[in-house]
């Protein structure tokens with residue numbers, strides 16, 4: 001830190017400073033210098049060692065000039081100065097205009113810092129215009145500078161630097177040094193730390209009390225012990241330094257109690273003055289702040305004034321609008337009143353016209369709402385339904401198109417079916433024609449009393465061998481005695497199927513009495529014959545052909561006469577039970593009598609005629625056909641039966657009809673132009689089934705009994721004769737039915 005030199009006041013006082021040499025510089029700051037500094041000269045002592053130091057200082061000052069010269073023309077302080085061994089004396093000259101000059105002595109010349117010129121000699125004319133605040137004789141005698149304590153300080157212009165007017169000394173420069181000082185502390189057991197002991201409390205300590213007392217004895221003018229104590233603190237509790245400080249400040253006057261007291265008072269006043277000045281400065285600052293604040297408020301006020309003007313302007317506009325709206329409102333009110341008056345008049349008129357009560361109106365209103373709701377629901381339902389109808393219509397359209405397409409396909413299939421059906425019938429009939437339209441089956445009944453005159457070499461041949469007479473007969477099929485009813489019926493199946501196709505078909509049983517004609521045709525309940533089986537088969541075919549609608553009727557005739565049914569000649573049959581019922585009825589009406597050859601000989605022909613009408617629903621073909629099942633009366637000779645009376649007449653009639661039948665077959669065999677169908681009622685009835693338009697199957701029933709050998713041979717010859725007959729091309733009774 002900076003050092004300073006001062007004029008020595010008393011050698012005795014200096015001696016009390018001990019090892020450390022403390023200086024009180026003119027500007028009031030203290031510094032610590034090595035013991036070997038120039039302090040000795042300050043004390044007025046002269047020894048070689050101090051001379052050398054003085055020479056060194058002078059040398060350093062000279063060195064100091066060099067950097068100044070090198071930096072000549074630059075303002076400010078030297079940049080680098082070695083202050084360890086050199087102490088320069090700086091002086092402050094206070095011009096009466098308030099300017100403070102910082103001066104120092106170089107080579108006996110007082111210099112000072114000029115802001116523009118740098119370090120220049122201190123002008124002589126300024127001496128009379130101000131005072132050195134540490135004005136001393138030495139400063140006015142540069143030639144004595146060698147003896148003066150020359151020191152150098154790195155003076156810094158900052159907040160720690162200030163000036164102070166000391167009465168009798170003038171303005172002094174102050175500087176707050178960063179020195180560490182001793183402070184009396186006390187140990188606080190509660191916090192466990194050392195705390196600073198208040199100033200007043202220090203007075204109670206013996207050490208500080210002694211120090212204060214020592215200063216007071218040396219400087220009686222310093223009466224304020226607090227001042228002394230404060231100075232002691234700053235001087236590290238060194239009473240001698242305190243004494244030196246007070247001497248430096250107040251000079252010798254501090255030795256006089258009166259003048260010292262005045263100085264103290266003056267000092268107090270000065271302090272008060274400075275405090276006042278600070279207060280004034282603070283007030284000025286506050287005043288400036290308030291002026292700034294006032295200016296801000298003024299601007300704000302101006303802004304608010306403008307805002308106010310705008311708001312007033314807007315308010316006026318709004319008031320104007322409100323007034324206009326109010327005027328409109330008034331006009332509306334007047335209009336409402338006028339309308340209201342009109343409504344009242346209208347209501348009064350309506351009330352006079354329609355005196356409806358309020359309740360009635362409410363009911364009407366409620367009903368209107370309900371109607372409205374219903375209307376909405378109806379609309380929704382209608383919309384939904386319409387949508388569904390649209391969908392259905394679309395589907396219907398598609399269905400219609402599909403139906404049309406299917407109908408076309410159906411027509412094609414129907415035509416194809418028709419064609420196929422006709423082709424099938426044609427082929428089947430061609431087959432039948434190849435086989436012959438009159439088919440002759442020979443059936444030999446089962447009989448215990450059988451002879452050996454009959455031989456059955458094949459299914460189609462029979463050999464009559466009796467009394468050296470051997471004759472071979474050939475038929476479409478020969479059924480031996482052991483053949484069942486079912487075997488016999490199977491031979492008739494092709495002809496029965498032709499009936500379902502629309503052909504007239506007849507099945508006849510021929511033979512002498514007792515040869516098994518009735519057994520073959522009617523059969524027994526357990527073993528039904530061809531009648532039952534053939535009609536059953538036809539009903540089955542009718543059921544299976546679902547595309548053909550059949551109507552079936554049954555007619556029973558006996559000996560050419562219609563079987564008398566109560567009110568009916570034909571009975572519609574649908575089931576086998578119906579067949580049996582009609583058959584049994586017809587059988588009861590058949591003339592039966594006991595003959596010598598047969599105890600229950602059938603004395604008449606029995607004809608069962610089955611009418612079949614079919615309508616093909618696809619092709620539209622209508623077919624009419626009849627199945628004539630004829631159980632002929634016995635063919636035995638009348639003489640052989642030994643019939644008499646009525647029986648004889650019947651036998652004659654039977655023979656006549658059978659003879660007529662034989663004549664018909666003979667005519668057919670010979671292809672005669674005339675076929676005597678009308679020679680008997682039998683042949684007349686059988687004409688449709690024996691003409692060229694029909695198919696016929698004749699059972700030749702024979703008995704194996706040796707006793708019947710003559711009748712057997714006769715029957716075989718009869719059958720053989722009709723085996724040669726060809727009826728010609730059969731006619732299909734089908735016709736296309738037009739329309740439904």
Ligand SMILES: Nc1ncnc2c1ncn2[C@@H]1O[C@H](COP(=O)(O)OP(=O)(O)OP(=O)(O)O)[C@@H](O)[C@H]1O
Pocket residue numbers: 444445446481511512513514515516517518519520598600601602603632633634635701
């Ligand atoms: N194949 C047969 N098997 C067993 N019994 C038979 C057979 N054929 C005929 N009979 C029996 O012989 C008897 C005479 O037969 P059926 O009445 O059928 O003769 P018919 O030719 O009808 O005589 P008629 O012309 O006098 O009526 C009957 O009792 C019958 O049951």
